[in-house]
Amino acid sequence: MKSAPGNADQRAEPGREMLIEVIGLHAQAMLRMPWVQSCVVLGIGLCILSFIDVRMFVAWAALTIGVEFLRARYAKYVLLRGFDVDPRHTHAVFVSLAAASGASVAVGVVLFLPRLPLLYQALYGVIVFAIPAAGVAVAQSSRNVLAAYAMCILLPSAATWGVVYPTQAIGVGALSILYCAVIILVAADGEKLLLRSVTIRNQRDQLVRDLEQRNADVRAAMGQAEQSAKARARVLAAASHDLRQPLHALSVYSAVLASKPAPDLLNEVSVNIDQIVRALGNLLNGLLDLSRLSAGNYVPEHQQLTMDTLIGGVCAEFSQAAAQKGLVLVQDLKPVRVMGDAVALGRIARNLIDNAIKYTDAGQVRVATGLDDSRPAQQAVLSVRDTGKGIPAAEQGKIFEEFYQLDNPGRDRGKGVGLGLAIVQRLCELIGAKIQVESTLGEGTEFRVSMPAALGAAVASAHEESAANSASLAGRRVYVVDDERDIRNSMRALLGVWGVEASTADSVKDAEALFAQHGPPDLLIVDLRLADEEHGSHLADRLQKRHGAFPVLIITGETSSDALREAHEGGYALLQKPIAAEVLRREIVSMIGAS
Amino acid sequence: MKILIVDDHALFRAGLRMLLATIGRNVICLESASVADALALIAQHADLQLCLLDLSLKNEHGLGAIQRIKQSAPQVAVIVVSGADDSATIRSCIDAGAMSFIPKSVAPEVLTQALQHVLSGAVYLPDQIMSAMEDMPDRVQLTPRQHQVLRCLSRGLPTKLIARELDLSEHTVKDHIAMLFQALGASNRTEAVIKASQLRLQESFAVHG
Numbered sequence: 001m002k003s004a005p006g007n008a009d010q011r012a013e014p015g016r017e018m019l020i021e022v023i024g025l026h027a028q029a030m031l032r033m034p035w036v037q038s039c040v041v042l043g044i045g046l047c048i049l050s051f052i053d054v055r056m057f058v059a060w061a062a063l064t065i066g067v068e069f070l071r072a073r074y075a076k077y078v079l080l081r082g083f084d085v086d087p088r089h090t091h092a093v094f095v096s097l098a099a100a101s102g103a104s105v106a107v108g109v110v111l112f113l114p115r116l117p118l119l120y121q122a123l124y125g126v127i128v129f130a131i132p133a134a135g136v137a138v139a140q141s142s143r144n145v146l147a148a149y150a151m152c153i154l155l156p157s158a159a160t161w162g163v164v165y166p167t168q169a170i171g172v173g174a175l176s177i178l179y180c181a182v183i184i185l186v187a188a189d190g191e192k193l194l195l196r197s198v199t200i201r202n203q204r205d206q207l208v209r210d211l212e213q214r215n216a217d218v219r220a221a222m223g224q225a226e227q228s229a230k231a232r233a234r235v236l237a238a239a240s241h242d243l244r245q246p247l248h249a250l251s252v253y254s255a256v257l258a259s260k261p262a263p264d265l266l267n268e269v270s271v272n273i274d275q276i277v278r279a280l281g282n283l284l285n286g287l288l289d290l291s292r293l294s295a296g297n298y299v300p301e302h303q304q305l306t307m308d309t310l311i312g313g314v315c316a317e318f319s320q321a322a323a324q325k326g327l328v329l330v331q332d333l334k335p336v337r338v339m340g341d342a343v344a345l346g347r348i349a350r351n352l353i354d355n356a357i358k359y360t361d362a363g364q365v366r367v368a369t370g371l372d373d374s375r376p377a378q379q380a381v382l383s384v385r386d387t388g389k390g391i392p393a394a395e396q397g398k399i400f401e402e403f404y405q406l407d408n409p410g411r412d413r414g415k416g417v418g419l420g421l422a423i424v425q426r427l428c429e430l431i432g433a434k435i436q437v438e439s440t441l442g443e444g445t446e447f448r449v450s451m452p453a454a455l456g457a458a459v460a461s462a463h464e465e466s467a468a469n470s471a472s473l474a475g476r477r478v479y480v481v482d483d484e485r486d487i488r489n490s491m492r493a494l495l496g497v498w499g500v501e502a503s504t505a506d507s508v509k510d511a512e513a514l515f516a517q518h519g520p521p522d523l524l525i526v527d528l529r530l531a532d533e534e535h536g537s538h539l540a541d542r543l544q545k546r547h548g549a550f551p552v553l554i555i556t557g558e559t560s561s562d563a564l565r566e567a568h569e570g571g572y573a574l575l576q577k578p579i580a581a582e583v584l585r586r587e588i589v590s591m592i593g594a595s
Numbered sequence: 596m597k598i599l600i601v602d603d604h605a606l607f608r609a610g611l612r613m614l615l616a617t618i619g620r621n622v623i624c625l626e627s628a629s630v631a632d633a634l635a636l637i638a639q640h641a642d643l644q645l646c647l648l649d650l651s652l653k654n655e656h657g658l659g660a661i662q663r664i665k666q667s668a669p670q671v672a673v674i675v676v677s678g679a680d681d682s683a684t685i686r687s688c689i690d691a692g693a694m695s696f697i698p699k700s701v702a703p704e705v706l707t708q709a710l711q712h713v714l715s716g717a718v719y720l721p722d723q724i725m726s727a728m729e730d731m732p733d734r735v736q737l738t739p740r741q742h743q744v745l746r747c748l749s750r751g752l753p754t755k756l757i758a759r760e761l762d763l764s765e766h767t768v769k770d771h772i773a774m775l776f777q778a779l780g781a782s783n784r785t786e787a788v789i790k791a792s793q794l795r796l797q798e799s800f801a802v803h804g
Contacts, residue, residue, distance in 0.1 A: 252610030
């Protein structure tokens with residue numbers, strides 16, 4: 001009896017669901033009504049048939065049973081339609097049908113009651129007045145259905161009785177109305193009960209759904225944790241393989257050198273060692289970048305920058321590499337301003353262009369910036385498109401994984417280390433950009449990085465970037481404090497090349513002496529960990545207190561997130577060893593500018 | 596002496612080539628990055644004596660490569676030079692017909708030593724596989740004939756080729772092998788090769804080359 005329409009719409013408001021419930025129950029009851037009505041007609045016929053015209057009775061019986069068949073037919077239709085019915089409309093039809101059914105009973109009273117002897121009038125009256133009471137069960141807690149049914153029977157019947165016996169008109173009328181009211185109240189109570197049970201059922205369903213949802217959430221979280229653990233294991237395995245390979249090769253060259261090779265071999269040895277060390281350095285730097293990006297240490301800046309100028313600068317770095325491979329590096333840079341991090345965006349562009357050049361043998365690499373107006377929020381777009389061999393659709397999801405390399409199962413280091421796109425993806429996440437890849441085999445690949453554009457997009461851009469590169473550092477005074485002699489020597493040599501007046505100190509005492517003798521420098525470069533447990537940024541703090549403020553650059557070989565955070569807390573600029581010359585230069589220029 | 600180096604890391608190959616040229620006399624090195632190229636080179640150079648083989652090659656594992664090389668050229672002694680160094684891998688390489696195993700992770704001076712061993716025709720295996728076999732008789736007295744048979748076995752020669760090389764009948768060679776196993780306390784070729792590396796048999800390839 002629990003009819004399906006009750007579950008039609010799980011989020012339905014209780015009223016609507018209640019209506020659906022009532023309709024379902026009522027329709028079920030309706031199916032039996034023709035047979036019930038036939039019995040009633042038969043009973044009435046037995047009582048009164050001897051006093052009235054048979055044809056008249058048959059016509060009435062046909063009418064009232066016909067109405068019940070109509071009701072049953074409609075109920076069947078509703079039950080078959082199940083979820084599709086509009087509950088309000090259906091309910092209204094049921095109310096009308098109930099009224100018709102009641103009226104058909106009342107027609108009998110109007111026709112037959114005046115023609116009967118008193119005793120049979122009373123008997124007929126009892127039967128007719130009992131019918132609405134039975135209707136309570138049939139109406140199934142719908143006040144409206146019951147009210148229509150009861151009133152359509154009782155009011156014409158009471159009126160007929162009043163016409164036949166005018167002296168009783170008031171009494172019968174009043175009693176009928178009272179009777180009507182009572183059975184409608186009873187139906188209302190049933191309605192409340194039904195509403196409560198429907199509510200309880202709703203709550204139960206909701207609980208079950210919540211529970212299922214939570215289970216699904218837990219499963220998803222577990223799956224994700226498992227996946228990230230797997231990814232970490234994969235990175236570790238790939239990294240250890242890729243780190244060991246160059247180490248093994250270095251070990252061979254070390255054996256070659258130890259066994260006193262012929263002098264003409266030495267040149268080849270040194271070239272090869274240089275290649276291996278470079279590859280190893282690239283790999284370590286890539287891993288370092290990845291770990292920095294993952295450890296959450298990198299806080300992207302949010303400053304307005306002109307994307308086209310920035311990307312133009314990056315393109316300039318690659319013009320030679322492209323020319324060497326015989327590729328045309330096409331620049332289509334429309335002015336775009338974005339809010340973002342210049343370092344991250346530059347690195348994204350660098351890695352994408354580097355990849356494009358690496359995987360393209362002939363044709364062109366096209367770098368474009370521009371605006372995409374197709375979406376409501378205007379997007380700044382960086383696109384790097386090549387005419388390389390393309391990426392198979394099945395591989396496109398994997399290319400952002402660490403150490404994944406297309407067509408390089410032998411992990412030939414000449415093709416890079418396989419970290420470039422992984423870094424690009426992390427950086428995009430960090431600066432809130434989206435990266436998409438579109439590729440056709442044999443035709444080429446396009447990477448599109450899109451991020452929200454800054455308002456007032458196109459403004460002719462300044463040339464801060466190129467200014468930084470050509471800035472002169474000649475005559476600036478820089479102190480280098482590091483307890484490793486090699487670092488001090490190489491720093492002094494490097495700074496000397498740039499015309500910087502560099503002084504070095506290997507200990508706290510030395511550094512203090514340097515300050516006492518020559519005063520504060522234009523820049524202090526200090527190692528994070530000095531000998532005797534001394535901390536570079538603490539030393540800088542003390543010296544600044546004594547000698548006034550001066551720029552400080554901390555360098556460190558540490559990679560643990562704790563050490564890095566510690567260094568950041570001092571508020572000083574930080575570079576991680578090994579430091580490439582151009583990186584150091586850029587940093588120094590940005591800190592103390594050109595003289 | 597002609598040596599083939601099979602490794603997919605070009606810089607490692609170059610390093611091995613230079614090292615071999617420095618420590619060996621009249622060494623001619625051929626190089627290949629894949630098993631297919633290696634097999635082609637072996638077919639071209641009938642006088643090839645040694646093959647230094649990496650286990651992790653592009654798309655293929657070196658174990659299968661050992662078998663393929665031994666099938667097409669049983670006279671070539673296969674020396675595995677691998678990043679792996681676990682006993683199971685070493686054993687399965689010898690099972691497959693390799694003569695020696697040099698882990699890439701050894702110290703530079705050990706690498707030089709190992710290659711010198713291998714160039715002199717001796718078996719080289721890392722220490723850990725030998726310490727796993729302690730039941731070595733203190734003194735093993737082998738007849739000159741048994742020495743010869745052990746060397747041939749170590750190089751991974753099948754009985755038929757041993758017989759041809761020593762100018763004996765196959766039946767006699769089988770008898771020698773049985774006696775040799777008994778003397779060494781070995782039950783199969785792999786164990787005999789391990790014993791041979793413990794004995795550090797110093798014989799020159801040139802004698803048989």
